[in-house]
Amino acid sequence: xxxxxxxxxxxxxxxxxxxxxxxxxxxxxxxxxxxxxxxxxxxxxxxxxxxxxxxxxxxxxxxxxxxxxxxxxxxxxxxxxxxxxxxxxxxxxxxxxxxxxxxxxxxxxxxxxxxxxxxxxxxxxxxxxxxxxxxxxxxxxxxxxxxxxxxxxxxxxxxxxxxxxxxxxxxxxxxxxxxxxxxxxxxxxxxxxx
Amino acid sequence: xxxxxxxxxxxxxxxxxxxxxxxxxxxxxxxxxxxxxxxxxxxxxxxxxxxxxxxxxxxxxxxxxxxxxxxxxxxxxxxxxxxxxxxxxxxxxxxxxxxxxxxxxxxxxxxxxxxxxxxxxxxxxxxxxxxxxxxxxxxxxxxxxxxxxxxxxxxxxxxxxxxxxxxxxxxxxxxxxxxxxxxxxxxx
Numbered sequence: 001x002x003x004x005x006x007x008x009x010x011x012x013x014x015x016x017x018x019x020x021x022x023x024x025x026x027x028x029x030x031x032x033x034x035x036x037x038x039x040x041x042x043x044x045x046x047x048x049x050x051x052x053x054x055x056x057x058x059x060x061x062x063x064x065x066x067x068x069x070x071x072x073x074x075x076x077x078x079x080x081x082x083x084x085x086x087x088x089x090x091x092x093x094x095x096x097x098x099x100x101x102x103x104x105x106x107x108x109x110x111x112x113x114x115x116x117x118x119x120x121x122x123x124x125x126x127x128x129x130x131x132x133x134x135x136x137x138x139x140x141x142x143x144x145x146x147x148x149x150x151x152x153x154x155x156x157x158x159x160x161x162x163x164x165x166x167x168x169x170x171x172x173x174x175x176x177x178x179x180x181x182x183x184x185x186x187x188x189x190x191x192x193x194x
Numbered sequence: 195x196x197x198x199x200x201x202x203x204x205x206x207x208x209x210x211x212x213x214x215x216x217x218x219x220x221x222x223x224x225x226x227x228x229x230x231x232x233x234x235x236x237x238x239x240x241x242x243x244x245x246x247x248x249x250x251x252x253x254x255x256x257x258x259x260x261x262x263x264x265x266x267x268x269x270x271x272x273x274x275x276x277x278x279x280x281x282x283x284x285x286x287x288x289x290x291x292x293x294x295x296x297x298x299x300x301x302x303x304x305x306x307x308x309x310x311x312x313x314x315x316x317x318x319x320x321x322x323x324x325x326x327x328x329x330x331x332x333x334x335x336x337x338x339x340x341x342x343x344x345x346x347x348x349x350x351x352x353x354x355x356x357x358x359x360x361x362x363x364x365x366x367x368x369x370x371x372x373x374x375x376x377x378x379x380x381x382x
Binding site: 106 | 196197198199200203204207208211212216218219222223224234236324326327329349351
C-alpha cells in the first residue's frame, strides 16, 4: 500500500538523496522510511473513510430519474393523465382575429365538408343504383311469375273449353234422353209446414 | 368580450359550413372596393355566445363592463358546455344568402313551419337538386323569404318516392321562435 503512493515527504526525501537518479532508488528509500513506522501518510485513510461519509453519499444520489424513465403506470402518478400540460408551452388561448388565419381555418373546414358531402353523395348514388337494380330484378321476377300464371290459366281455360264442348254434348243428349224422366221427377213429394 | 380561439373558430365554421356553401368566406372577407359596407366584420365571444359584428362596434363594446354587456351585433349561436356549437335563430339572416341546400315551401305549409313543426313533403314546392341526407337546409317561402332552417330527413332522390305526409326537413329553428320563445331566446 504505502510504497505505491508517493507523498510530499517521500519526494523531499528523494530530493535529499542526491536528486532523482532512478525511480527504483527513490521507492527503495521510501520503503525504508515507512518501515520506520511512526510517519504514515494520513490522507490515504481519509480517502477510505470518505466513501461512507454523508457528503459522498449525497453525491451518489445525483442521478434523479424522471417519471418517464421510471416507467410507472400512468394512473399511479400524482397528476391524472388528462391534466398534465406540456411543459414549455405558453399558457392561455391563441386568438384567431386576423383575416388570414380565419380564412385558412375556413378553407380547411370547407374542404373537409366538401369531401364529406361528396362521399355522402357517392354513397347515396351507389345505394340508389343497387336499389334500382334490385327493383328491376324483382319486377322481372314478378312479370315472369305472372306470365307463368297466365299460361297456366290459359291452358286450364283451353282444357275447359275442350271439355265444355263434350259436356255440352252430353248435356244435350242427356236432356233429350231424360226428358220424360225429368217430367216424371217434377212431381216430387214435398213437405211443407203450414 | 373576446375573439374566438382556434378550436372555437373551427367548431363554429364547421357548423356554419354544414348550412352554407363555399361563399361563407364572404362573411370574413375584407370589404370590397366600392361596396356599401366598408367595415371589417368580426366574430366575438361574450360568455358562451358568439356575435357577428363590425370591428368598430366590437372595439366600442370593450368600454362596457362584461357583466353589463348583454348583446352586440348579430348573435350567431352559442357554445354548449361540451364544446359543441348551436346555431341560434338570429343567424338565419347570415346563413340564408349563402345556403347550400334550399327548400321552398308552398303557402299552405308556411304556418305549420312558423309554429315549429317539421316540413312535410306535401308542403314542399321546390327543392335543391342533389341534396344529401342529414345536411343543413334553409327553408324559404315562395317569395324567397327565409322562414327557418333545419336538417334534411331524406336525400332528393329518396324524397321523390315518399308519400305526401312524410317529413322531409327536421326543423331546428324558425322565425316563429321570435314570438314563441321571446322570453328565453336571448337570456344568458
